[in-house]
Amino acid sequence: MGQTIIEKILARAAGRDSVTPGDIVDVAVDLAVLIDTNFYPAAWREVLKVAAPEKVAVIFDHRTPAPDNRAAEAHRVGRAFVETYGIERVHDVGRDMGIAHAVIAERGYGLPGSVLVCDDSHTCAAGAFNCAAMGVGEPDMIQSVTTGRTWFRVAPTIRYELTGILPEGVAAKDLFLWIAGLYGAHTGHNIEVGGPGLASLGMDARRTFATMAAELGSDFCTFEADQRLLDFMRARTDRPFTPQSPDPDATYAELRRIDLGAVRPRVALPHSILGNTASLQEAVGEPIQQAFIGSCANGTLDDLRMAAEVLEGRLVAPGVRLIVTPSSQAVYREALRLGYIATLMEAGAVVTNATCGACCGAHMGLLSAGETCITSSTRNFRGRMGDPSARIFMASSAVVAASAVAGRIAGVPVPNAEATA
Amino acid sequence: MITGRVWSFGDHINTDLIMPGWVYDQSEEAQTKATFSAVRPGFADAFTPGDIITGGLNFGTGSSRPAARSLRNLGCACLLADSINGIFLRNCVSFGLLAVECPGIGALAQEGMDLSVDLETWQAGPAEGGNRLAIRPVPESLLKIMQGGGIFPVLERSGHIAPAG
Structure with missing residues (x-):
């Protein structure tokens, strides 16, 4: 078989x-x-x-x-x-x-x-x-x-x-x-x-x-x-390895x-992901106090690039903390070389060293009572990033960056949208 | 036959709820005392050894932290859920918490009811009688570790780790 x-x-x-x-x-x-x-x-x-x-x-x-x-x-x-x-x-x-x-x-x-x-x-x-x-x-x-x-x-x-x-x-x-x-x-x-x-x-x-x-x-x-x-x-x-492919008659x-x-941007709503996601359009407008880009899942060079593209020439909204935690020091160095880090920092992001950090509520970016955060990290469970009454939305790093600029959950601005509207 | 009072939980109960992140770096005792503190303050004090915990789908989802050990330390006689997350189930085996999948238990078990669990017939239901649900049998090799205190006693006997200090 x-x-x-x-x-x-x-x-x-x-x-x-x-x-x-x-x-x-x-x-x-x-x-x-x-x-x-x-x-x-x-x-x-x-x-x-x-x-x-x-x-x-x-x-x-x-x-x-x-x-x-x-x-x-x-x-x-x-x-x-x-x-x-x-x-x-x-x-x-x-x-x-x-x-x-x-x-x-x-x-x-x-x-x-x-x-x-x-x-x-x-x-x-x-x-x-x-x-x-x-x-x-x-x-x-x-x-x-x-x-x-x-x-x-x-x-x-x-x-x-x-x-x-x-x-x-x-x-x-x-x-x-x-x-x-x-x-x-x-x-x-x-x-x-x-x-x-x-x-x-x-x-x-x-x-x-x-x-x-x-x-x-x-x-x-x-x-x-x-x-x-x-x-x-x-x-x-240089280590040897043997990839495995599925058999043509594999049983699934x-x-x-x-x-x-067909995939479109989505947002997970506070406290769980499964059975609790919405389209971006349904989630836009929610005011936020913190935006977080990081974690093993989304502290990659791709994520920092996406965030930098959104933040280029823009500023993080007053009253919002944008925290960016590259997933490794190697990613950090590469993002530095490519200019992403300068763009993020000019926009007002605080870029930390690589660590799990705020994703698991360990350090560098915890939430206080009643705050709302949008994150591209791994989990939005109650209490995950700090106080149990804090609310955590989850989306892509691009949406997190756009939200940090807007001060509320927002989609990525489309260039020349006004001209074409 | 195991009989105990039920503490009932819903679907997708995650390990951040069972064992909050702020006790991750603290003692086993502190971790146990904080069990479910964000959603059920006082849970650890109200829980009596021999009580049973039930849940719905995907119980124990999330972090691989030793949340199963906290339930074991509280004296949980058995955890039953419609389905149990794979990493959490490993931790139940490795820390020695009896945990079984029993589809339908999340809806059947009511908070405070007495539930009986029979590992001979692999069935569970209200102690006073009525509807009994089938439990998915646990392979003998895993059940032995679950009921024998987990993996650490095995590694102590084989000389891989020192006895607990």
Whole structure:
């Protein structure tokens, strides 16, 4: 019987010919990524052995640089672990810092056909690279690091077959919000993305969608490997890898065709995404006090470019704080080189260092009681970015930037709109 | 047979609600005390060990934070939901919280009712009788870890981690 991409990757990692939905598989982990939150006292345990130090990476991201004593201590514990076990792939505060999923992308750590785990729910981001990547819990990470293995429940797969191209001004975030609005939760299922429309999506766009699959409630979200992916990987790593393609007779729980050309900008309304999205037109006009562009999903170079294009020659509205957090220091440097950062700052944005930061309410941009924020980050749950009474809308980085200028939720201004009106 | 008083929740209950971000870097005790504090102030104090939590679709969606451990620490005898998010279900296994998928439980279970859960017949329903719903059986290998205190005791016995200090 034919297998989907994820079934083939998990079968290889389990040393089996095939797997079937419902199976519990014990697999070899190709890369276990520890993050700073793993080293807090309530999370960490004293490790007595590490199965394979070369299959472990340590990336500090949630609270970097340390904003308080607790974070500083967690970083110290993490550095001691790195030292003790000779971990080589380390991304501490400094030049190579970034949100784990962004670093995994730009360093080519999420190899096609491989298994990657990390204690962050957005680990599915690396699915954009044809990698079986899934967020797991703290104990799962300690098991993966010490034994080199973990388990997965094989779920049935829903395939998205993409055709067409996204219209001008419509982002991968909108594609995610579109699918969330159409289909709701994907709990207990994997997502597979492919089809002729895939070629039109750049790697940043693919990663935005794969990251946001966590918000659809799916397990794995794996993309087909095309030439663009192979070129991307070969520019970043010398490590060998074996991409997996779905069998022609693979069995899917459902096959859903998406015409990218039909997607329009959408907004998620406060406190949840699933069953709670609206068209941009329905959401415009809502006054905001903060606008945030960042996170593993939308702190990419694509996002900073989109924001800079909207903000060029404009100013953030009085009474609005626009906070921009690049997903990695490498993205920050590239955006600096391309002039995006100057444009953002001239407009009044505060550009922070790379970190998870405000997305998870950790630091640098929390909301106070009763405030309203529009964000392009990963979640709009109650209390996520600060006070539980704050309201968080979610949209693409372009819409967030346009809203920051307008002082209320707004669409991207169309050049010469008045002349043509 | 497990019988307990129900605390009923709806669809898409996320782990930011179960364990708010502001206790992420604090002690296990502080995390447990803050359970559901944004939507049900005083929940941790009112919850009695042996009580049962029910939910609708996609329970535990969101962050991979150790929210399941807080429910375990409160003494939750069983969590039942129409469906459970994949990462959250892993955490239930790994931290040792009995958690099962039981389609229809979100609508059936009423706040404060006594619910009985039978892992022999894989059924759940009101303790006083009436409609009983089918539970999706949990594979034996996972059930053993769930009911055995999670993964840490296994790793302690195998010498991969030091005993809890």
